[in-house]
Structures are given as C-alpha cells and as structure tokens.
Amino acid sequence: MSSAAETSVAPRSKFEPVIGLEVHVQLLTATKIFCSCSTRFGSPPNTNVCPVCLGMPGALPVLNKKAVEFATLAAMALNCRINETSIFARKNYFYPDLPKGYQISQYDKPLAEHGYIEVPSGEGRKRIGITRVHLEEDAGKSLHEGFPGAEEKTAIDLNRTGVPLIEMVSEPDIASPDEAYEYLTRLKEIILYTGVSDCNMEEGSLRCDANVSVRRHGQKEFGTKTEIKNVNSFRFIRDALEYEIGRQIDVIETGGTIRQETRLYNANEGKTYSMRSKEEAHDYRYFPEPDLLPLVVDEKWKAEIARALPELPEARRARMVKEYGVTEYDAQVLTVSKTLADQFEQAAEAAKNPKRVANLVQSELMGRLKAKGIGIEQSPISMRGVAVSADLVESGAISGKMLKDLYDLCFERGKDFPLVYEEEGRPQQSTDTSALEKIIEEVLAANPRQLEQYRAGKKTMLGFFVGQVMKASKGQANPQIVNGLLAKKLG
Numbered sequence: 001m002s003s004a005a006e007t008s009v010a011p012r013s014k015f016e017p018v019i020g021l022e023v024h025v026q027l028l029t030a031t032k033i034f035c036s037c038s039t040r041f042g043s044p045p046n047t048n049v050c051p052v053c054l055g056m057p058g059a060l061p062v063l064n065k066k067a068v069e070f071a072t073l074a075a076m077a078l079n080c081r082i083n084e085t086s087i088f089a090r091k092n093y094f095y096p097d098l099p100k101g102y103q104i105s106q107y108d109k110p111l112a113e114h115g116y117i118e119v120p121s122g123e124g125r126k127r128i129g130i131t132r133v134h135l136e137e138d139a140g141k142s143l144h145e146g147f148p149g150a151e152e153k154t155a156i157d158l159n160r161t162g163v164p165l166i167e168m169v170s171e172p173d174i175a176s177p178d179e180a181y182e183y184l185t186r187l188k189e190i191i192l193y194t195g196v197s198d199c200n201m202e203e204g205s206l207r208c209d210a211n212v213s214v215r216r217h218g219q220k221e222f223g224t225k226t227e228i229k230n231v232n233s234f235r236f237i238r239d240a241l242e243y244e245i246g247r248q249i250d251v252i253e254t255g256g257t258i259r260q261e262t263r264l265y266n267a268n269e270g271k272t273y274s275m276r277s278k279e280e281a282h283d284y285r286y287f288p289e290p291d292l293l294p295l296v297v298d299e300k301w302k303a304e305i306a307r308a309l310p311e312l313p314e315a316r317r318a319r320m321v322k323e324y325g326v327t328e329y330d331a332q333v334l335t336v337s338k339t340l341a342d343q344f345e346q347a348a349e350a351a352k353n354p355k356r357v358a359n360l361v362q363s364e365l366m367g368r369l370k371a372k373g374i375g376i377e378q379s380p381i382s383m384r385g386v387a388v389s390a391d392l393v394e395s396g397a398i399s400g401k402m403l404k405d406l407y408d409l410c411f412e413r414g415k416d417f418p419l420v421y422e423e424e425g426r427p428q429q430s431t432d433t434s435a436l437e438k439i440i441e442e443v444l445a446a447n448p449r450q451l452e453q454y455r456a457g458k459k460t461m462l463g464f465f466v467g468q469v470m471k472a473s474k475g476q477a478n479p480q481i482v483n484g485l486l487a488k489k490l491g
C-alpha cells in the first residue's frame, strides 16, 4: 500500500483532465433582446425596465433583429454552421432576479453548431470544438451591498434583465488549465474583432463557467464532472481548474467518489467550494417559447451578415508576417486589438516604405515600451508618428541616430513624434558640405597614424574616418555625403 505522501505527488500523472467551457458574452445592442429598453451599463437601478422585461402578465416579447445579426456574426467567426431555423425555449427556474420565473433561451435547436477555434498547443496548434452558439436573455442582479439596510436585505436590480447574450459551449476537448486559458484568450480576441461585444469582464459582459472531470489515462468514459461558476478572470479560471483537478484526483485516490455539483472558486484561498448539486437539463423543464416564432436566418440574410465579417486575428497575423516582414511575436503585439492593427496598417500603407514602418516599430518602439513597462496602447508615439518618422529617414532628412534621439525625447516628454519634431525645430541631417569639409580636415589632422595606414593601402580605414566625422557632427551629417567627400579628399 502506498502512503499518503506518495499519493499526493505521483497520481497526477496517472490521470488526465477533461475540460469544457461555457462562455457568455453580452451583445453590444443599444436595446434589450425582446423589448426596447436600453442596455446601458451603470444606469440607476430599475430604470431601464418595462412590462416585457419585468415579466408582467400579457406582455409579449419582440425579437431584436440586431441581436440575431450579432449572434450570427460571432457564430460565423467561430466557424459554426448556422441553422436556418432555430427555436427559442423557456428554461424554467425560480430565482429572485428572474421575475418571469423562466429565461428565454435556446435548447435543442440552437442558432449555430459544429464550430471550432484553434489554439497554440506545444509546438503546433490544436483545434477545440464549439458545440453550439445560442441566443438568450440575461437575468437581473441581486445586490448585497451598496444600499441602506444592506446588512439585512438583498436588493434586486432588473436593468440587466433581458439584455441579449450569446452562450458559446465548447466540446470537452480542452486537456489542461493552460489550454483553457489559451482558448478563452483566443475566443475573446475573436469576439472583440467582430465587434459584437466589448467582452468587459469587470462589467460582466463576459462570464465563464468551466466543466471539469478527470479520468485515468487510457480510460474512454468521462469521469463525473463538476462545474465551476462565475470566476471573474481568465487567470483565476486557470487557477480554479488547477485546484479542482488536484482535488478530484485526491478524492478518487483516497477511495471517494466525485459528486456532480456546482462549485464556487474563492480566489483569496485558491480553493473551490461546493455550492449545490448540479441541475440536469431536465430539471429546467424546457419547452418551446409559445410567444415567439421560430427564428429563420435564410441564405440571403446570412450572406448579408457575412459581409460584416472582418479578417480574423489569426489570419491577419499570418498576413502581416508575410507582408511586412515582422516577427510572429510582433504580429501578436500589433494585433492585440483590432484598432491597433488597423492603425498600424493604415500608417504603414500611407508611408513611403511600409516595411520601414514595421522595422521601426520592432527595432525602436517595442524596446522603449518594454523599458518603460507600458503597453503599445499607451505609447507616446502613435502609429502615424512612426510613419512620419519613417518617411523622414526614407527621404534622408534625418539620420537613424537622429531618429533614436527624437524617439528618446518623445518618451521623456510623453509626446508624439510629429510634435517633438516640431518642438526641436524640424532638425535636418547636415548636407552643408563646406562645414563637413572642415570637420573632415580636422578629423584627418587628428588621426595621422590612421591616415598613414589608409595611404599604405588599408582601405577599411575609410569606415573609421566616416565614423569619426559622424561623431564630430553629433550625428547630424548624412553618412552618404560624408563618404563621398572623404573618398574625394583621400583621392
């Protein structure tokens, strides 16, 4: 028999985790999914409500067309098949912030199915399946603090009731907490690119629940899963999964059984706690929503929606590597948001030499940002600023050395390149040959030994003199002109 000390380390390798994620994002429509109330975040409690979203008897839902278009667009970006006909269903449960006693969702006929996204995995890439994408309405919010009497009472804010959501359910294809983290990062990035949600976790526009079980290697059947709910950052989800996998293995190794249940993660302690036994789908008594017609997204409408589909981050990165010669890593940084990638590409296209813009971003901007510990969105030099500086170097107006100095000033002053260039009096590298000739004579006079070596046939000394002249001109001279003048002078 093995001791407890042995079982705490060794068993991990005997088991493999199986993870599936359910992600809800709020759609950026101006109004709710079944009424014309505003979806604005932060309004005074219970001000964005009407008989429909309050669930008054006799009030009828009317489907928001924009919500359908956004949901379809997101599903397309996730490589899903769009079902021409989908059905809204009532999901029945009682909760204080759900005034109707049911939530309108989709059940056996969702809007879209059979999608996938790709995540980096080891050396290569791994495809993670997306089972379904469906539309539903959000519930209200129970408030436990921030109002008079909060010690004894719970308040209800129904502003969020009826806000449109999509739920994206992954296949249980995720094999580690790190992979779950990657999946969420990619998923969020794709949704942000489509513009259908701001995915703001602090405001609850993106929420994630994780299903996790463990099984022995080689075992076909899934183990009993638990669901971890309402974790509010991707990092915490990774931590929560890490903890939960270890907990399940410990339970099994010590002869216990896993109960199917919902668990909450306490980020301060890094542990999950049992909240309630998990509901099965049949507990919700789903049935088709009698107040809504089947939703039909036909070929024509689908084609219209597809026109709004932007180039997605993965494809864009691959193209940028090819087109601008940037590294994979820099392409990653430049595509961190669609806005930044758009700005970069606009600047690059507007500049005389797009590759030089990319080079300057890589060689001059990234390092300075890193040294300052700030992200590219906080860069004092904008993409347009980089393009302006690239053109000045391209035309020979300023030297590489001058550009470096100007960039330093931009970071010191927290100002964009064109502004600092103006403040410095639009410096030009020196093309004044009489001044340069004087410097050259001084340099030659000051280095007689090197001059002798040059005359004796050591032609590489030319580089030394160019360097000395550049130094004496404080980087203001144009190296090509210096080269020409020196060559003439030395015969």
Ligand SMILES: [Zn+2]
Binding pocket: 032, 035, 036, 037, 048, 049, 050, 051, 052, 053, 054, 162
């Ligand atoms: Zn309403």
